[in-house]
Amino acid sequence: MKGPLFYAKILLFGEYGIIKDSKGLAIPYNYYQGALKITNENSESAKKSNDNLLKLYTYLSELNSDLVSFDLDSFKEDVSKGLYFDSSIPQGYGVGSSGALVASIYDKYALNKITVLENLTRDKLLQLKLVFSLMESFFHGKSSGLDPLNSYLSLPILIKSRTNVEATGIPYQKDGKAAVFLLDSKIIGETEPMVNIFMNKMKNEGFRKMFSEEFALHTNSCIDNFLQGDVKSLFSNVKNLSKVVLENFKPMIPSDFHKLWKHGIDSNDYYLKLCGSGGGGYILGFAKDYEKVKHQLSDYKLELVYRF
Incomplete structure (x- = not known):
C-alpha cells in the first residue's frame, strides 16, 4: 500500500495571529511531501513513525466528538502491519510535517469525509479546520488546524478570522528579482x-x-x-x-x-x-x-x- 502525497505548507503571514483571530495566509510547499505506506521495511524512521501512529490511533479512539469518526479497525490493522508515514518534510521546522500526516490519516480513515472534489463552502472548510484542529492537537497540545487543511486541499488558504476561512488564489510567480x-x-x-x-x-x-x-x-x-x-x-x-x-x-x-x-x-x-x-x-x-x-x-x- 502507498497512499496519495500530501505536501508541506508555509504560513507566509499570521504566525501567532491566527491563534488570536487575526488574518493568516498559508500556501502549499511542494518541495517536501509525505505519504502513508505499508512495507516490510524495518528502518529506524519507519519504526518510529509506526510507534507514533499507534499513539495517534489511541488518541483518536478516545476522542469523544460529533465532528468526525474513523474506521478505527482498519487503522489499527494497518498499524499492526507496519503502517508508517514516509515523509521528506523536516520535523520541527515550521513547514507542517504533522499537518501532512494528519491530512493523510483523515483522507484514508475518516468516515463520511469531506473530499477535495466537493463544492467547498465556507461551512465545509470550517468543519474541516475544526476536525484537523482536534486531530493535530495530539502533536502540539493546541492547533489551529490550518496546516492539515492546507496540506489536505493543496491550495492557498486565507484565514480572515477563526470562523472565516477560504481557499484563495495568489499572484502567479514572475521571474523577477524579488x-x-x-x-x-x-x-x-x-x-x-x-x-x-x-x-x-x-x-x-x-x-x-x-x-x-x-x-x-x-x-x-x-x-x-x-x-x-x-x-x-x-x-x-x-x-x-x-x-x-x-x-x-x-x-x-x-x-x-x-x-x-x-x-x-x-x-x-x-x-x-x-x-x-x-x-x-x-x-x-x-x-x-x-x-x-x-x-x-x-x-x-x-x-x-x-x-x-
Whole structure:
C-alpha cells in the first residue's frame, strides 16, 4: 500500500495571529511531501513513525466528538502491519510535517469525509479546520488546524478570522528579482513551548496592545499587499513586521540570528520573519534582490519559495 502525497505548507503571514483571530495566509510547499505506506521495511524512521501512529490511533479512539469518526479497525490493522508515514518534510521546522500526516490519516480513515472534489463552502472548510484542529492537537497540545487543511486541499488558504476561512488564489510567480525564501537555522524547534511563551506574554497588557495595534495590523497589511501584488507596499509592511517581531518575540528567534535579523532591517536588503512558531526550524525571508542576498548569506542554507 502507498497512499496519495500530501505536501508541506508555509504560513507566509499570521504566525501567532491566527491563534488570536487575526488574518493568516498559508500556501502549499511542494518541495517536501509525505505519504502513508505499508512495507516490510524495518528502518529506524519507519519504526518510529509506526510507534507514533499507534499513539495517534489511541488518541483518536478516545476522542469523544460529533465532528468526525474513523474506521478505527482498519487503522489499527494497518498499524499492526507496519503502517508508517514516509515523509521528506523536516520535523520541527515550521513547514507542517504533522499537518501532512494528519491530512493523510483523515483522507484514508475518516468516515463520511469531506473530499477535495466537493463544492467547498465556507461551512465545509470550517468543519474541516475544526476536525484537523482536534486531530493535530495530539502533536502540539493546541492547533489551529490550518496546516492539515492546507496540506489536505493543496491550495492557498486565507484565514480572515477563526470562523472565516477560504481557499484563495495568489499572484502567479514572475521571474523577477524579488523572492520569498527559507533560511535554515539548523535547530529543531518545538511548537508547544513557543506557544506557551506566547500565551504567557498575552497576559501582559502592554504585549496585548502591541499585538493588536502593531503585529496584527502589519500582518493584515502584508496579506492584503501580497494578494494584490503590491510589491512596494509589501516590503514596507514586511519591514515593519520584522521590526516588531525582533523587538517583541525574541525568545522565538534563535539567539544566533538576532544580529542577522537586525542587519536585514538596517540594510533593507532582506527582512526576516518567523516561519510557524519559531524557536528553530526555518526562518522566512523576503528579499528585493534574491541573487544579492544569496551571495550575502552564502554561509547559510537558503531555499527559494516564491519569486515575484
